[in-house]
Amino acid sequence: MQRAEPLRVADRVTAEALVAGVLGNMAALETVLADEAAHVRAGRLRESTVVAEPKAALAxxxxxxxxxxxxxxxxxxxxxxxxxxxxxxxxxxxxxxVEANQAVLASAKTVSEGLIKSLAEEIGRAQMPVGYGRQAPAPSPYGRGVRSGPLVLSRSL
Known part of the structure; x- marks a missing residue:
């Protein structure tokens, strides 16, 4: 891939074009970030991932x-x-x-990690046999410690 020549501002027209281009990209990127945050807030994660490609190009x-x-x-x-x-x-x-968008994404990440962690703990508790005495995990059929069931993750959410 060839690198483009760096832009050199030598007159007012070029300076105005550079400023207009940066402002245009900034406004378009701000719109994409707002759309992404709105989708994440509403729980429409699939729609929020659609903006990833234009967001990367605009960034x-x-x-x-x-x-x-x-x-x-x-x-x-x-x-x-x-x-x-x-x-x-x-x-x-x-x-x-950008800070508002990052806060929304961080909140969504924290919530999803919490859900997955609590789901994994719940699955782990279901694997514990209930009986008299000290509770111990069920042995693995492969002889390597604790038996753990599969953790199923739905990508259609």
Whole structure:
């Protein structure tokens, strides 16, 4: 794969195009993140995974635009200072949107891990024979310690 030439801002038109491109990618990515968070909050996990591919492409484009803006910071400040301020304020809003999205995803991860852990514990308790004396796990038919049943996970949720 060939690397593209780095963008060099040498006039106001190029500076405006760079700022507009970064702002456009940021807005599109913010919309995708909001959609993903809404799907996860509503429990529509399948729909939330559909946005993974566009999210990755938009994030890559945003990062490339951000790197180009950093590389041309002096020229941007010279040719389009109001664009730099627009980028700063948009980036603050975008950071808040990313943090909200990350909080939703972290909550969903914590809940799902808790469900799987409690399910595994419940399955493990069901394997314990009930009788007199000390409770011990049932021996494995393969002679290697505790017998554990399969943990079934439904991917259709």
């Amino acid at each position: 890559a484009a945003y990062m490339q635009g951000l790197e180009a803006a950093k590389a041309n910071a002096v020229a941007l400040k010279r040719f389009h200072p109001e664009g730099v301020e627009m980028l700063r304020s948009a980036h603050r809003r975008f950071t808040a949107a």
